[in-house]
Amino acid sequence: MENLSTILNEGSGRGLARKIIAVIKAANILGLTFTEAYQKQPIELLRLLSLKAQDSFEEACLLVQTHSMPAASIAQILAESFLKVT
Secondary structure, three states: OOOHHOOOOOOOOOOHHHHHHHEEEEEEEEHOOOOHHOOOOOHHHHHHHOOHHHHHHHHHHOOOOOOOOOHHHHHHHHHHHHHHHH
């Protein structure tokens, strides 16, 4: 799937392929099936990934890069995650 996203051009499905990859990676880290993860809002997945902290940093970054989410929600999740760590 990742190879497919590099072959496709913008406007030819590349963005959709990257979104699917982001959901697959998040599902794997969270122990969810693809269907369960796909049914969740991206912000929900990001919140769940934040509970895993450093173990899910790469997947969280990909999710933020490929899905539209309100900046305030992302900031809130990061702040909550930071407060848990300190």
